Amino acid sequence: MQMSHRAEGHTGQVFRACLAVLMGLLLWACSGGSGGPSVNQTGEHPTGWLNSHWSAYAKNPDQCSSCHGSLTDSAAAGGITKVSCFTCHPNGPGHPEGWASGLQHGRTGAEGVAGEWTGQASCTKCHGSDYAGGIVAVSCTQCHTAAPHPEAPWLSSTPNSHASHNATDVSNAPECWRCHADGARLTTPTAPAPAGIVPGCYNSTMCHGTP
Numbered sequence: 001m002q003m004s005h006r007a008e009g010h011t012g013q014v015f016r017a018c019l020a021v022l023m024g025l026l027l028w029a030c031s032g033g034s035g036g037p038s039v040n041q042t043g044e045h046p047t048g049w050l051n052s053h054w055s056a057y058a059k060n061p062d063q064c065s066s067c068h069g070s071l072t073d074s075a076a077a078g079g080i081t082k083v084s085c086f087t088c089h090p091n092g093p094g095h096p097e098g099w100a101s102g103l104q105h106g107r108t109g110a111e112g113v114a115g116e117w118t119g120q121a122s123c124t125k126c127h128g129s130d131y132a133g134g135i136v137a138v139s140c141t142q143c144h145t146a147a148p149h150p151e152a153p154w155l156s157s158t159p160n161s162h163a164s165h166n167a168t169d170v171s172n173a174p175e176c177w178r179c180h181a182d183g184a185r186l187t188t189p190t191a192p193a194p195a196g197i198v199p200g201c202y203n204s205t206m207c208h209g210t211p
């Protein structure tokens with residue numbers, strides 16, 4: 001009994017191992033694309049993948065679904081790997097819902113405290129350090145003509161309008177400073193700040209001396 005059980009188990013294991021290798025090779029061959037294959041010949045992701053998988057996904061989402069199932073429907077996610085994107089990204093791996101709205105990608109996104117899909121600097125990972133498109137070829141200036149935010153003065157005087165830089169969390173200052181150091185690109189620049197001062201919203205490194 002035990003012998004035959006073991007033999008059966010062994011055959012099963014060999015079969016499953018062969019199948020896994022075959023699947024791996026097959027999927028490896030199919031997983032190429034503009035971002036290149038995301039797994040090696042034995043079907044494994046490279047080391048450090050957890051910190052870089054977003055980049056391969058952003059370049060070519062289709063190559064993930066072949067092994068991980070749906071990227072938009074949590075019930076159909078997991079695929080042959082049983083590793084669902086939704087385990088770590090409860091709202092899914094793509095941009096949050098309603099993202100095209102300025103209140104979403106601007107107010108809660110770019111203007112927020114740094115996190116997943118929040119903080120202006122996080123956008124540069126995919127949209128490029130110059131916001132001109134980066135690895136996803138979507139430029140902020142395709143909608144915002146001159147800057148990665150609404151046009152000057154970006155200070156709406158319309159009651160209840162949301163388009164105003166006022167809601168920007170101050171932790172974003174270093175990213176704003178990359179374009180606005182010493183008042184650059186601002187209608188009313190500040191006097192140049194002392195050398196070595198940490199960029200801030202209210203210390204005369206850009207626009208305001210006091211809150």
Ligand code: HEC
Pocket residue numbers: 024027028031038039043044045049050053054056057060061063064065066067068081083
């Ligand atoms: C050929 C199949 C295959 C493809 C294609 C594939 N994966 Fe995976 N992925 C796996 C397997 C198998 C695992 C579980 C083993 C491991 O962690 O490497 C896994 C695990 C992961 C994990 C969890 C890693 C961890 O350390 O917990 C992430 C994240 C991930 N994949 C992201 C992606 C993304 C993003 C893509 C598309 C760019 C992708 N995968 C494409 C097979 C694949």
Ligand code: HEC
Pocket residue numbers: 050051052053054057058064068071083084085086087088089093094115116117118122125
């Ligand atoms: C084991 C947990 C885990 C799984 C499973 C996982 N991710 Fe991630 N994901 C992370 C972590 C951690 C980060 C932050 C990585 C960093 O920036 O260094 C991240 C970041 C991302 C980002 C970038 C978000 C941003 O604001 O910059 C995308 C896009 C993404 N993952 C897509 C996917 C896709 C697609 C899958 C499924 C194929 C997946 N992830 C599965 C843990 C996971």
Ligand code: HEC
Pocket residue numbers: 054055058094095099100105106109110117118119120122123124125126127136138
């Ligand atoms: C992990 C990569 C990644 C990150 C990080 C990222 N984006 Fe995107 N973004 C994309 C991709 C891919 C598209 C095109 C497909 C889509 O709309 O999802 C896109 C499209 C957009 C669009 C157009 C949406 C539409 O429906 O027309 C806006 C607006 C946008 N991103 C804003 C932002 C902002 C603001 C941030 C930072 C808070 C950001 N993105 C961070 C990958 C990313």
Ligand code: HEC
Pocket residue numbers: 111120130131146147148149150151152153154165168172173175176177178179180185186187188
């Ligand atoms: C990639 C460069 C870039 C980044 C990053 C950037 N800006 Fe700008 N900003 C500009 C440009 C260019 C203009 C002029 C736009 C115009 O003429 O319509 C501008 C104009 C402005 C104005 C209008 C000023 C005036 O005098 O009317 C404000 C306010 C502003 N930016 C705030 C910010 C804040 C806050 C951040 C960070 C969250 C930021 N900017 C990040 C490029 C940038």
Ligand code: HEC
Pocket residue numbers: 100101102103105106107110111123127131138139140141142143144148149150151162163164165167
């Ligand atoms: C598909 C068009 C589109 C793209 C692409 C786009 N935006 Fe916007 N964004 C808008 C609209 C529409 C608004 C609402 C305000 C307005 O009309 O100017 C807005 C508003 C904003 C606001 C201001 C929100 C507020 O409350 O004042 C910020 C900040 C912003 N976007 C950042 C970005 C960044 C960063 C990118 C690139 C990563 C980007 N946007 C790409 C359409 C877009």
